[in-house]
Amino acid sequence: DSGVTQTPKHLITATGQRVTLRCSPRSGDLSVYWYQQSLDQGLQFLIQYYNGEERAKGNILERFSAQQFPDLHSELNLSSLELGDSALYFCASSPSGGALETQYFGPGTRLLVL
Amino acid sequence: DQQVKQNSPSLSVQEGRISILNCDYTNSMFDYFLWYKKYPAEGPTFLISISSIKDKNEDGRFTVFLNKSAKHLSLHIVPSQPGDSAVYFCAASQNNNDMRFGAGTRLTVKP
Numbered sequence: 001d002s003g004v005t006q007t008p009k010h011l012i013t014a015t016g017q018r019v020t021l022r023c024s025p026r027s028g029d030l031s032v033y034w035y036q037q038s039l040d041q042g043l044q045f046l047i048q049y050y051n052g053e054e055r056a057k058g059n060i061l062e063r064f065s066a067q068q069f070p071d072l073h074s075e076l077n078l079s080s081l082e083l084g085d086s087a088l089y090f091c092a093s094s095p096s097g098g099a100l101e102t103q104y105f106g107p108g109t110r111l112l113v114l
Numbered sequence: 115d116q117q118v119k120q121n122s123p124s125l126s127v128q129e130g131r132i133s134i135l136n137c138d139y140t141n142s143m144f145d146y147f148l149w150y151k152k153y154p155a156e157g158p159t160f161l162i163s164i165s166s167i168k169d170k171n172e173d174g175r176f177t178v179f180l181n182k183s184a185k186h187l188s189l190h191i192v193p194s195q196p197g198d199s200a201v202y203f204c205a206a207s208q209n210n211n212d213m214r215f216g217a218g219t220r221l222t223v224k225p
Contacts, residue, residue: 004157035215041217042116042120042203042214042215042216042217042218043158043203043205044215045212045213045214048212056212058212090157090158092157102148102160102163103160103213104160105158105159106157107155107157108156108157
């Protein structure tokens, strides 16, 4: 158990819909990262937040957005969903977001868009 | 833009033998490399890392080798155990920028 929690575990929805994925980082960690893992693909970095502020952006689509709240939990919002958005979405956390810090991953949310 | 590549989707080895997982990268500015292990239905877990100023880092049965001139790193597991069966991801980062992951290699260790 990494200490990072993600809800829900599974999500099935239809094209065009909007969903919100939630992540609670490890106690004390200020930085949260979001990743997408499509079938047979590596983890694609989406976005990083540090203490409520966006710190780095990766291959995140404009239809996707995220935020980190004062209690440090984070939400990833996916809108106008397409079939290709079906993937595993992982959240990770680290103490301060530095490059040499180990990121601790949650168990992921499996999204299926029908 | 696949800056980190793991060209072997799968690897099968016998228990007790050495497992060698390979990873290539294209960005010469990467300065920190990591290996993560992932079991089904779980998130990746950190295994071992290496800074670009080193060429080897060892932790128990796990050793990571870095060849900067070839832009290649490898993870050696010896001796391999059935519990090592998992998907292994190679990752690389530059300064404080985002981490790039390979597609993963599924290791199967047969008893």
